């Protein structure tokens with residue numbers, strides 16, 4: 752049987768990295784084989800593309816160049832990691848995926864979503880995540896958490912308004928696809944965030960078992 756594809760999303764500093772460890776422990780607890788990966792990145796080529804995308808630079812990066820780099824990395828990641836792992840029956844846990852493109856490039860950079868959808872179809876065919884956890888916090892709290900942790904990358908140098916659009920983009924995705932997406936209030940203490948994640952994972956597990 753094909754594995755399941757779980758993604759975790761949200762604006763800057765929402766706690767994706769922190770909570771991925773918790774999800775890994777949950778998968779281990781269910782004895783599910785899985786691969787944990789991330790976007791941009793996930794293969795040597797795609798990790799090089801990630802470095803290109805995140806490095807702060809003098810020149811203004813065209814939104815189209817950014818979008819194409821993201822989907823180039825994604826094509827390699829799907830071909831080399833995600834598709835084969837799912838086909839073997841293992842699960843994928845991915846830190847960001849195409850919802851990030853709709854939120855950051857679509858809502859954040861005001862790129863046309865029909866163009867993003869065309870690239871999505873080209874690169875992914877019909878493949879979509881089975882469960883997406885969208886960690887949601889007020890933008891300023893996330894940026895504060897991220898800046899307390901490390902120097903800003905190219906995206907983190909954007910203005911607050913950009914991240915407000917990204918946040919609204921994620922919430923719109925969740926509203927449009929409630930069967931797949933679960934919004935988690937990530938402004939709470941970690942224990943309360945992880946309780947919500949646990950509820951979402953158990954509900955997903957139960958429904959996957961039911962559907963065979």
Ligand code: T5A
Pocket residue numbers: 761762763764765766767768769770790791805821846847848849850851852853855856896897899900906907937938939940941942944
């Ligand atoms: N991107 C990506 C696009 O534009 N389009 C795309 O299609 C894709 C795939 C890199 C960038 O790429 C862009 C978006 C991004 O800007 P990234 O590295 O995954 O992607 O993104 P970041 O958001 O930069 O990831 P971060 O590592 O900065 O944030 P996390 O992982 O969400 O946050 P985390 O876990 O490191 O937590 C931040 C801090 O908060 C604390 C943690 O201890 C840490 O110090 N924290 C909490 N503190 C209090 N209470 C809680 N509940 C806490 N949870 C975490």
